[in-house]
Amino acid sequence: xxxxxxxxxxxxxxxxxxxxxxxxxxxxxxGYISSKLGFPFFLMLFFIFMGKFVGYTNPLxxxxxxxxxxxAAGSMSGVTNAIGDERSxxxxxxxLGSPAPRLPIFMGRSLFYILDGFVTAxxxxxxxxxxxxxxxxxxNFGMLxxxxxxxxxxxxxxxxxxxxxxxxxxxxxxxxxxFLSALYILVGVNFPVGSLPSALQxxxxxxxxxxxxxxxxxxxxxxxxxxxxxxLAGEVxxxxxxxxxxxxxxxxxxxxxxxxxxxxxx
Amino acid sequence: xxxxxxxxIKQQMLVTLRVRALHVLSLGLFVIQPAVFTAVGMLLSxxxxxxxxxxxxxxxxxxxxxxxxxxxxSSTYDITGDRYYGTLxxxxxxxxxxxxxxxxxxxINVLTGLFSLGLAFVAALAxxxxxxxxxxxxxxxxxxxxxxxxxxxxxxxxxxxxxxxxLSGSFVDxxxxxxxxxxxxxxxxxxLPGWLQTLSxxxxxxxxxxxxxxxxxxxxxxxxxxxHWAMAVGISLVFLAITGWLQxxxxxxxxxxxxxxxx
Amino acid sequence: xxPVAIEARSLNKTFITKTGLWKTRTRSTLAVEDISLTIExxxxxxxxxxxxxxxxxxxxxxTTLLLPTHGTARILGLDVVQQTAQVRKxxxxxxxxxxxxxNRITATQNLNYFAQLYALDSAITRQRVPQLLELVxxxxxxxxxxxxxSSGMVQRLHLARALLHDPEVLFLDEPTVGIDPVGSRELRxxxxxxxxxxxxxxxxxxxxxxxxxxxHRIAIINKGRIVALDSPEALKRHISGxxxxxxxIQPGQVQGILDLLRVxxxxxxxxxxxITEPETVSIRTPEPARVLELLSxxxxxxxxxxxxxxxxxxxxxxxTIIKAGGQ
Ligand SMILES: Nc1ncnc2c1ncn2[C@@H]1O[C@H](COP(=O)(O)OP(=O)(O)O)[C@@H](O)[C@H]1O
Ligand SMILES: [Mg+2]
Numbered sequence: 126x127x128x129x130x131x132x133x134x135x136x137x138x139x140x141x142x143x144x145x146x147x148x149x150x151x152x153x154x155x156g157y158i159s160s161k162l163g164f165p166f167f168l169m170l171f172f173i174f175m176g177k178f179v180g181y182t183n184p185l186x187x188x189x190x191x192x193x194x195x196x197a198a199g200s201m202s203g204v205t206n207a208i209g210d211e212r213s214x215x216x217x218x219x220x221l222g223s224p225a226p227r228l229p230i231f232m233g234r235s236l237f238y239i240l241d242g243f244v245t246a247x248x249x250x251x252x253x254x255x256x257x258x259x260x261x262x263x264x265n266f267g268m269l270x271x272x273x274x275x276x277x278x279x280x281x282x283x284x285x286x287x288x289x290x291x292x293x294x295x296x297x298x299x300x301x302x303x304f305l306s307a308l309y310i311l312v313g314v315n316f317p318v319g320s321l322p323s324a325l326q327x328x329x330x331x332x333x334x335x336x337x338x339x340x341x342x343x344x345x346x347x348x349x350x351x352x353x354x355x356x357l358a359g360e361v362x363x364x365x366x367x368x369x370x371x372x373x374x375x376x377x378x379x380x381x382x383x384x385x386x387x388x389x390x391x
Numbered sequence: 392x393x394x395x396x397x398x399x400i401k402q403q404m405l406v407t408l409r410v411r412a413l414h415v416l417s418l419g420l421f422v423i424q425p426a427v428f429t430a431v432g433m434l435l436s437x438x439x440x441x442x443x444x445x446x447x448x449x450x451x452x453x454x455x456x457x458x459x460x461x462x463x464x465s466s467t468y469d470i471t472g473d474r475y476y477g478t479l480x481x482x483x484x485x486x487x488x489x490x491x492x493x494x495x496x497x498x499i500n501v502l503t504g505l506f507s508l509g510l511a512f513v514a515a516l517a518x519x520x521x522x523x524x525x526x527x528x529x530x531x532x533x534x535x536x537x538x539x540x541x542x543x544x545x546x547x548x549x550x551x552x553x554x555x556x557x558l559s560g561s562f563v564d565x566x567x568x569x570x571x572x573x574x575x576x577x578x579x580x581x582x583l584p585g586w587l588q589t590l591s592x593x594x595x596x597x598x599x600x601x602x603x604x605x606x607x608x609x610x611x612x613x614x615x616x617x618x619h620w621a622m623a624v625g626i627s628l629v630f631l632a633i634t635g636w637l638q639x640x641x642x643x644x645x646x647x648x649x650x651x652x653x654x
Numbered sequence: 655x656x657p658v659a660i661e662a663r664s665l666n667k668t669f670i671t672k673t674g675l676w677k678t679r680t681r682s683t684l685a686v687e688d689i690s691l692t693i694e695x696x697x698x699x700x701x702x703x704x705x706x707x708x709x710x711x712x713x714x715x716x717t718t719l720l721l722p723t724h725g726t727a728r729i730l731g732l733d734v735v736q737q738t739a740q741v742r743k744x745x746x747x748x749x750x751x752x753x754x755x756x757n758r759i760t761a762t763q764n765l766n767y768f769a770q771l772y773a774l775d776s777a778i779t780r781q782r783v784p785q786l787l788e789l790v791x792x793x794x795x796x797x798x799x800x801x802x803x804s805s806g807m808v809q810r811l812h813l814a815r816a817l818l819h820d821p822e823v824l825f826l827d828e829p830t831v832g833i834d835p836v837g838s839r840e841l842r843x844x845x846x847x848x849x850x851x852x853x854x855x856x857x858x859x860x861x862x863x864x865x866x867x868x869x870h871r872i873a874i875i876n877k878g879r880i881v882a883l884d885s886p887e888a889l890k891r892h893i894s895g896x897x898x899x900x901x902x903i904q905p906g907q908v909q910g911i912l913d914l915l916r917v918x919x920x921x922x923x924x925x926x927x928x929i930t931e932p933e934t935v936s937i938r939t940p941e942p943a944r945v946l947e948l949l950s951x952x953x954x955x956x957x958x959x960x961x962x963x964x965x966x967x968x969x970x971x972x973x974t975i976i977k978a979g980g981q
Binding site for chain 1: 417419420423424427428430431432434435436437438439440441444445448449565567568569571572575576577578579582583
Binding site: 396398399401402403405406409410475476477478480481482483484485486487488492643646647648649 | 669670714717718719720721739742743747749751753754755756757758759763766767768769770771772773776815
């Protein structure tokens with residue numbers, strides 16, 4: 126039993142490293158930072174100026190929301206692409222054809238993307254605090270880090286879901302990209318969820334991230350643990366559901382591909 | 392010009408369309424993503440307490456975003472696809488130069504992106520009640536042509552850069568939003584700080600777009616339009632010249648590193 | 655017309671690869687070292703060598719796809735570095751592997767596209783594409799998407815693509831890899847036919863038998879260097895009339911048998927191939943009768959389970975040459 130667990134753990138870490146390293150052969154620290162922060166940073170500036178033009182007076186709201194979405198977007202697209210890549214490199218059938226336990230293989234793909242997303246978001250906050258003079262004095266840092274970490278984990282569930290889609294269709298990542306862009310409307314990144322039409326609000330609360338971002342905003346406004354606890358609990362619950370659904374999808378598609386032989390078709 | 396044979400253009404169009412564009416999912420790229428940008432603009436405007444969003448910048452601007460991201464995305468996809476399929480070295484090894492192929496592909500990509508812009512325009516007219524009254528049609532028309540031309544020049548430049556190395560893909564990623572935000576795709580340039588306005592002057596798209604937006608808003612000031620058009624054309628030509636100069640170097644460099652066939 | 659089809663002078667290629675995250679280390683691989691070749695028009699020339707020998711790298715330099723680090727090469731008298739555009743009009747090349755086509759479109763659509771890249775007239779294209787598909791045995795599959803092809807079928811399609819513009823000089827990089835025995839026999843016949851039409855063909859392979867069957871001359875290449883270059887007949891002269899005796903020996907008994915053979919002089923070479931169970935001992939000798947006499951008392955399943963006597967083949971020569979280079 127212990128041996129099995131140890132083996133699973135080893136497999137998990139190995140899988141995690143392989144999956145991450147296989148995708149990013151980053152050669153310089155500049156390459157790392159620019160590839161992670163470049164796009165979100167300029168997208169954020171774009172939204173800020175859009176806001177400025179229409180008379181939206183709270184650019185900090187946009188800054189915070191966009192930084193909080195970085196780990197989510199990172200771990201989501203990381204996991205999706207990790208699975209999609211293996212399909213196109215043709216390594217997926219080796220992995221799935223092996224007798225290795227499925228759960229570590231499956232979860233292993235997300236570990237480094239989650240860590241990566243977490244680190245990028247913290248970096249993003251540091252940069253944003255410098256540029257936009259975020260007032261950090263009253264903030265409980267432990268709680269903020271917790272929120273960011275949680276956001277990275279819960280969004281990996283969405284990653285698995287889209288990763289499974291990219292197993293069925295080689296264009297899964299287009300769906301992901303489209304969906305990712307929709308997050309800029311739905312989860313309260315640029316404006317409060319409350320200002321959405323009510324149908325969209327329902328969708329928003331069915332997604333991970335919405336509550337987590339609200340909680341992080343409260344923390345940044347100086348709120349205490351009691352204020353954010355229900356939000357975090359909700360975030361964990363929704364996130365867990367998505368991870369579970371993602372895992373089931375993965376297994377289902379694995380089974381299906383055994384009969385249809387579509388696993389490595391590109 | 393002999394290089395731009397119609398047969399080649401036609402074949403390239405067929406291949407591009409079949410390989411990529413005629414796919415339900417390209418709706419995401421050309422319809423949904425621009426719509427999301429428009430929606431963000433409208434909701435921001437709503438949250439700021441405005442009754443009506445700005446139709447030119449927020450709705451038609453969404454179409455400009457679609458045109459531009461479509462172009463960047465397709466150029467990246469074309470060349471990484473060719474690396475991935477192993478066709479890049481077959482194209483380079485043929486008597487037709489890679490630059491010719493890229494010029495044709497970029498043209499196709501710009502024209503495909505026009506779909507986004509058209510859709511946004513129709514949406515502005517049909518859904519949001521955009522009125523054509525007072526629009527400077529000739530100004531907008533000429534500006535649109537120049538906008539497409541400058542996008543094409545930038546696109547050819549990017550495609551060349553992308554062919555250079557596998558890694559340039561991440562730099563182009565890095566360029567997509569900066570250009571969108573510097574050129575004021577969904578807001579007038581004047582909301583940018585002064586130094587950014589100056590900086591944006593080196594991008595030809597900015598001049599053509601500004602002329603187009605102003606014309607849509609009814610500007611008929613000929614000297615204003617003429618200077619903007621001249622800037623758009625002039626800077627585009629500079630980019631073309633740089634591309635021509637780069638092209639030979641890129642061609643040598645990819646043959647030196649063996650990066651042609653690696654994925 | 656230039657009499658020499660392919661001429662390479664001291665071609666060298668060093669690849670520089672960078673690794674490392676913070677400090678980048680550069681590693682250089684000498685893939686091709688000092689290769690010189692002269693191939694006449696109409697010749698079918700084989701470049702034979704193990705994986706990683708530098709065959710593909712050589713072909714890529716000759717086909718203008720890779721710049722040599724040193725050295726020059728000319729195709730039909732045209733320099734591959736300076737006169738790239740002209741060279742490309744006259745050559746056709748096919749690489750091995752399942753990449754090289756747009757998978758989502760059909761074989762015919764792929765070929766139509768490449769025909770345009772070679773500026774082929776559309777009337778000629780319409781006529782030639784089906785012919786070529788027929789030639790490589792894909793006549794009925796032309797309207798299927800390439801993603802539905804097996805790797806052997808893609809391999810044939812490579813050849814069809816290379817022939818589109820009816821080039822004078824043809825480079826085929828491991829053309830029969832992944833093709834079944836019947837298919838590769840057909841393909842070899844096709845290559846012979848092309849050669850008899852007067853085309854110059856440079857073919858790479860790691861199958862000795864294929865090179866022997868097809869090529870007028872063979873260069874054996876190992877670790878980037880040419881280690882032998884001659885016609886198959888001349889290479890066979892290295893064979894020296896020795897016989898090869900392969901004996902399957904019970905595991906525990908090998909040492910005893912080797913001791914037994916020690917009485918023979920230096921002309922007999924004994925090699926233990928540690929790959930099978932029972933182990934195989936290969937004995938190359940000019941005096942097979944003597945060896946058999948020595949072994950005969952042990953010809954029972956306790957010692958020697960099986961015995962094969964054959965003449966030395968070109969394959970043995972190849973293995974000897976490559977092994978000699980390995981030391
Ligand atoms: N693009 C490249 N970058 C670095 N090394 C390479 C590259 N291409 C080939 N090599 C190296 O050059 C050597 C020769 O390779 P290759 O010509 O492909 O061999 P062959 O075709 O005979 O199997 C190998 O050691 C290979 O690893
Ligand atoms: Mg090879």
